[in-house]
Amino acid sequence: MASIKPSVPKGTRDFSPAEMAKRNFIFDTIKSVFRKYGYQQIETPSMENSSTLMGKYGDEGDKLIFKIINSGDFWSDAESKKQKTEGFEFSAKSLLPIISEKALRYDLTVPFARYVVMHQNEITFPFKRFQVQPVWRADRPQKGRYREFYQCDADVVGSPSLLNEAEFVLIYDEALSKLGLKDFSIKINNRKILSGIAEVVNKADQIVDMTVAIDKLDKIGLEGVSKELLERGFTEENIEQIKPIILLEGTTEEKLASLRSVLANSDVGLKGCEELETVFNYLKSFTMQNGKVELDITLARGLNYYTGAIFEVKTNEVQMGSIGGGGRYDDLTGMFGLKDLTGVGISFGADRIYDVLEELKLFPEATSQSTQVLICPFDAEGEAYALPLLQQLRNKGINTELYPAGAKIKKQLDYANNKAIPTVIIIGGDEMVTGQLTVKDMVNGTQQKLTVPQIITKL
Amino acid sequence: MASIKPSVPKGTRDFSPAEMAKRNFIFDTIKSVFRKYGYQQIETPSMENSSTLMGKYGDEGDKLIFKIINSGDFWSDAESKKQKTEGFEFSAKSLLPIISEKALRYDLTVPFARYVVMHQNEITFPFKRFQVQPVWRADRPQKGRYREFYQCDADVVGSPSLLNEAEFVLIYDEALSKLGLKDFSIKINNRKILSGIAEVVNKADQIVDMTVAIDKLDKIGLEGVSKELLERGFTEENIEQIKPIILLEGTTEEKLASLRSVLANSDVGLKGCEELETVFNYLKSFTMQNGKVELDITLARGLNYYTGAIFEVKTNEVQMGSIGGGGRYDDLTGMFGLKDLTGVGISFGADRIYDVLEELKLFPEATSQSTQVLICPFDAEGEAYALPLLQQLRNKGINTELYPAGAKIKKQLDYANNKAIPTVIIIGGDEMVTGQLTVKDMVNGTQQKLTVPQIITKL
Numbered sequence: 001m002a003s004i005k006p007s008v009p010k011g012t013r014d015f016s017p018a019e020m021a022k023r024n025f026i027f028d029t030i031k032s033v034f035r036k037y038g039y040q041q042i043e044t045p046s047m048e049n050s051s052t053l054m055g056k057y058g059d060e061g062d063k064l065i066f067k068i069i070n071s072g073d074f075w076s077d078a079e080s081k082k083q084k085t086e087g088f089e090f091s092a093k094s095l096l097p098i099i100s101e102k103a104l105r106y107d108l109t110v111p112f113a114r115y116v117v118m119h120q121n122e123i124t125f126p127f128k129r130f131q132v133q134p135v136w137r138a139d140r141p142q143k144g145r146y147r148e149f150y151q152c153d154a155d156v157v158g159s160p161s162l163l164n165e166a167e168f169v170l171i172y173d174e175a176l177s178k179l180g181l182k183d184f185s186i187k188i189n190n191r192k193i194l195s196g197i198a199e200v201v202n203k204a205d206q207i208v209d210m211t212v213a214i215d216k217l218d219k220i221g222l223e224g225v226s227k228e229l230l231e232r233g234f235t236e237e238n239i240e241q242i243k244p245i246i247l248l249e250g251t252t253e254e255k256l257a258s259l260r261s262v263l264a265n266s267d268v269g270l271k272g273c274e275e276l277e278t279v280f281n282y283l284k285s286f287t288m289q290n291g292k293v294e295l296d297i298t299l300a301r302g303l304n305y306y307t308g309a310i311f312e313v314k315t316n317e318v319q320m321g322s323i324g325g326g327g328r329y330d331d332l333t334g335m336f337g338l339k340d341l342t343g344v345g346i347s348f349g350a351d352r353i354y355d356v357l358e359e360l361k362l363f364p365e366a367t368s369q370s371t372q373v374l375i376c377p378f379d380a381e382g383e384a385y386a387l388p389l390l391q392q393l394r395n396k397g398i399n400t401e402l403y404p405a406g407a408k409i410k411k412q413l414d415y416a417n418n419k420a421i422p423t424v425i426i427i428g429g430d431e432m433v434t435g436q437l438t439v440k441d442m443v444n445g446t447q448q449k450l451t452v453p454q455i456i457t458k459l
Numbered sequence: 460m461a462s463i464k465p466s467v468p469k470g471t472r473d474f475s476p477a478e479m480a481k482r483n484f485i486f487d488t489i490k491s492v493f494r495k496y497g498y499q500q501i502e503t504p505s506m507e508n509s510s511t512l513m514g515k516y517g518d519e520g521d522k523l524i525f526k527i528i529n530s531g532d533f534w535s536d537a538e539s540k541k542q543k544t545e546g547f548e549f550s551a552k553s554l555l556p557i558i559s560e561k562a563l564r565y566d567l568t569v570p571f572a573r574y575v576v577m578h579q580n581e582i583t584f585p586f587k588r589f590q591v592q593p594v595w596r597a598d599r600p601q602k603g604r605y606r607e608f609y610q611c612d613a614d615v616v617g618s619p620s621l622l623n624e625a626e627f628v629l630i631y632d633e634a635l636s637k638l639g640l641k642d643f644s645i646k647i648n649n650r651k652i653l654s655g656i657a658e659v660v661n662k663a664d665q666i667v668d669m670t671v672a673i674d675k676l677d678k679i680g681l682e683g684v685s686k687e688l689l690e691r692g693f694t695e696e697n698i699e700q701i702k703p704i705i706l707l708e709g710t711t712e713e714k715l716a717s718l719r720s721v722l723a724n725s726d727v728g729l730k731g732c733e734e735l736e737t738v739f740n741y742l743k744s745f746t747m748q749n750g751k752v753e754l755d756i757t758l759a760r761g762l763n764y765y766t767g768a769i770f771e772v773k774t775n776e777v778q779m780g781s782i783g784g785g786g787r788y789d790d791l792t793g794m795f796g797l798k799d800l801t802g803v804g805i806s807f808g809a810d811r812i813y814d815v816l817e818e819l820k821l822f823p824e825a826t827s828q829s830t831q832v833l834i835c836p837f838d839a840e841g842e843a844y845a846l847p848l849l850q851q852l853r854n855k856g857i858n859t860e861l862y863p864a865g866a867k868i869k870k871q872l873d874y875a876n877n878k879a880i881p882t883v884i885i886i887g888g889d890e891m892v893t894g895q896l897t898v899k900d901m902v903n904g905t906q907q908k909l910t911v912p913q914i915i916t917k918l
Contacts, residue, residue, distance in 0.1 A: 005796070006511060006573040006576050006577045006795045007508065007577065008503070008504050008507065008508070008573075008577075009504065009506050009507065009508055009560075009561050012504035012505075012506060013504060014501065014502070014503050014504070014574055014577070014578065015501060015502040015503075016501060016578070016581070017499030017500060017501055017588065020499070020500040020501060020502060021499075021500075023502075024500070035829075035830075035858055036853050036856075036857075036858045036859070037853075037858075037860070038830045038833075038858065038859070038860030038878075040476030040479070040480075040829075040878070041476060041479040041480075041483070042473065042474060042475060042476060042479060043473070043474040043479060044467070044473050044474075045467050045468065045471035045472060045473065045607050046471075046505065046563075046593060046595070046607060047468050047471060047525075047595075047607065048467065048468065049466065049467070049468055052465060063530065063531075064530075066506075066527050066528075066530070067527070067528045068525050068526065068527055068528070068563075069525075069526045069527070069528045069555070069558070069559055071522065071523075071525070071597040072522075072551070073551045074551050075549060075550050075551040075554055076551070079549075090534060090538075091534050092531070092532045092533050092534040092535070095534055096528070099528070100528055101468075102468050104505075104527075114465040114467075115473055117465050118465045118466065118467075118473070119473065119475070122475070124873070124874055124877035124878060126863075126874075128860075129476065134505060136505070136506075138530040148504050148505055148506065159863055161863030161864070161865065163842070163861065163863045163864075164863070170850075174853075282846065285843070285846035285847055285850075286846065286850050287850065336465045337464070370494075370499075371494075371497045374497075383622070384744070387741065387744035387745065388744060391629075391744075391745050391746065394495055394496075394633075397495075398495075399494055399495045399496075399497065400495070400497070401496070401497035401587075402622065404585075404618055404620030404622045404623070405620070405622075406620065414583070415583055415585075418583035419497075419499075419583060
């Protein structure tokens with residue numbers, strides 16, 4: 001067989017043992033916090049029926065969904081369609097629904113909605129679920145953007161209580177603090193406040209234009225935002241009205257007071273203020289770890305989707321886009337015929353969190369996932385001598401390897417170094433005679449002679 | 460939007476929280492044992508280049524690989540191919556390589572081989588890796604056969620030592636014992652013995668016919684095997700020669716002695732005996748838990764692949780096909796141009812193990828993955844009262860939920876029951892006045908009044 005120079009498809013990645021240990025550190029930490037807050041794991045299939053996915057992410061999204069070609073003779077289906085359908089012309093668009101019935105999931109949200117509707121009779125509501133699985137997007141790959149990547153979502157459906165919003169703030173705080181982050185902001189806004197602002201300037205139908213503009217405050221400043229609002233059809237007067245909201249400063253109480261006065265004539269706006277206040281009141285009963293909660297009314301994120309709270313998380317330690325986000329949506333399952341089920345959820349950006357922890361050197365040196373001891377025999381006799389010790393150490397729960405006989409000690413020590421194994425036990429002729437084994441600390445290079453019971457005590 | 464009755468593609472499954480807890484119990488147990496023996500986790504992308512996968516599993520295998528359709532205008536590529544290529548006719552077969560460049564992995568072995576070749580300069584050999592990821596096959600779905608299922612593999616490449624074979628026996632023993640199995644057989648054979656048998660009856664070129672026949676001994680008995688061997692061109696004399704091997708009985712030592720005498724004229728056969736003896740000698744130094752090792756020369760499994768040891772694991776507690784298997788192969792990476800790298804590996808059949816544990820009721824009742832305490836407030840006042848308690852319990856590492864105010868206690872207790880939450884704390888008016896909270900044991904139905912410090916001590 002001709003030899004093929006192997007590669008992976010662009011935008012996809014292999015994960016080495018060292019990378020997996022780091023990724024597991026992130027996922028295990030987040031999962032343990034989800035569980036502490038009562039969220040339960042589900043998994044859904046990688047492939048969904050195309051009808052489940054198509055049309056849920058807009059035309060652009062549809063193009064980015066990876067489609068799976070039907071098995072067997074897909075072409076005869078296409079030909080028979082052409083014969084039966086007057087005016088049918090072959091094209092990618094016309095062929096796609098005929099030759100492909102399944103597609104890879106694009107996110108975890110639509111499959112979750114499908115899951116809730118399909119299993120509604122088995123589910124106890126409120127249903128608190130989390131899901132950590134890969135998703136696939138046929139996006140142009142670039143730095144930090146992949147065609148296969150893990151999403152890490154928690155949602156609760158069937159509970160309108162704002163306690164859920166407060167708990168998501170706590171989940172972000174606890175998980176990111178546990179990962180070692182020292183300074184991060186959990187920004188919170190409410191879609192109803194954005195609706196209220198659009199309402200008081202009589203531009204309710206232009207809420208998207210408005211929020212797209214003010215969302216850029218960070219990047220383009222007030223002047224830039226004003227210019228963009230003008231271009232998008234807002235008047236100077238509108239901008240004067242909005243300005244105090246955009247530049248909102250002070251404590252949360254002060255911000256809410258300002259908002260209430262500006263939004264005095266908007267029921268929906270005042271409702272948004274009330275919801276935010278309730279969330280902040282809940283949070284007063286809890287001690288946060290390293291996160292800071294901030295009311296940020298410029299926060300919009302996927303506006304058409306959210307109906308209440310909107311979350312976004314950013315680290316203040318390194319330059320990086322948001323490492324988490326989410327919000328409340330009132331009709332997630334409506335697309336599958338189950339109406340009026342309210343939900344709220346958050347997501348962790350695992351790949352970005354990975355980059356942040358790497359840059360801040362926050363990954364633990366060794367983990368319980370690594371080998372702790374390597375036994376290095378000089379020869380086959382040493383190997384035989386080592387077998388009972390190998391089992392004793394493992395019985396104590398110590399991850400232990402025995403290097404098979406036949407390799408030089410130098411090679412065995414290199415192996416230990418490359419695998420970052422902290423302790424090696426060397427077994428040569430002397431050691432077998434005296435029962436005093438050479439124990440080498442691979443971190444500081446020291447070594448000592450110890451008996452097997454002494455070794456077990458030490459480890 | 461029209462409502463769609465949602466479903467999943469045939470042969471795929473959703474996993475509910477209860478199922479996930481059980482699946483995690485299996486995967487976490489196996490992973491922890493892999494790690495204890497020095498195996499490190501890797502992950503490879505779900506999709507591989509078609510050139511990586513196609514041709515590796517035979518013609519039938521190729522058909523079962525799920526292909527991903529190229530994004531964008533795949534049809535114009537097909538048309539341009541037709542224009543440029545004389546005699547090109549549209550068909551599923553001719554179109555496939557043009558409109559699809561990527562496919563979903565079919566197993567973990569070929570991607571692992573690709574990984575080893577691609578990363579050979581970063582890898583320290585011997586390379587001990589494990590991998591737990593889904594694979595996809597366009598097989599006809601039936602009971603116990605899915606189109607998406609997890610494989611759970613460990614392999615070591617670059618080490619010819621038979622210590623690895625012995626350690627895989629120990630890994631099976633420890634993992635399956637940890638999962639609660641009380642009686643299972645780890646069967647072991649060696650391809651060289653099968654080659655030797657074929658050699659001594661002068662049918663070396665018919666080794667596949669021979670092993671396919673004797674592999675059926677369990678099902679069709681000696682008479683059936685003899686009949687099949689005759690049909691496949693073996694003589695009565697051949698069968699007389701093979702019979703003592705097929706009916707091999709006694710201890711491992713006795714079996715090996717019989718084999719040695721029958722295979723006295725076959726170098727390869729004797730080499731197989733020697734290898735098996737070495738593995739059994741290694742195992743004498745270890746105490747096995749609940750597994751029994753058995754030499755079984757009828758064991759063949761994917762013969763063309765394996766070159767040395769062959770493993771298969773069966774439970775003796777319930778009727779079920781093999782729950783694990785593997786073996787040694789001498790040229791895994793040759794297909795990608797890296798020659799002569801020996802490897803040996805095993806696989807756990809997670810779906811079958813799931814069914815076995817379910818049938819034997821071996822899944823743990825509650826796990827650390829479930830909520831341990833539900834706090835049930837009568838009203839908003841009780842909810843506010845509960846907030847500090849909620850945080851205290853979580854700070855102690857106890858998975859705790861607070862049911863949001865507004866639901867009747869009956870509904871809250873149903874929620875606890877459905878989620879199998881063992882303890883609920885009820886907070887009503889009396890409780891807030893006295894500080895004595897009602898703690899209900901949901902398993903036996905008893906309840907008592909306790910203060911917060913008492914609750915924390917109790918839990």
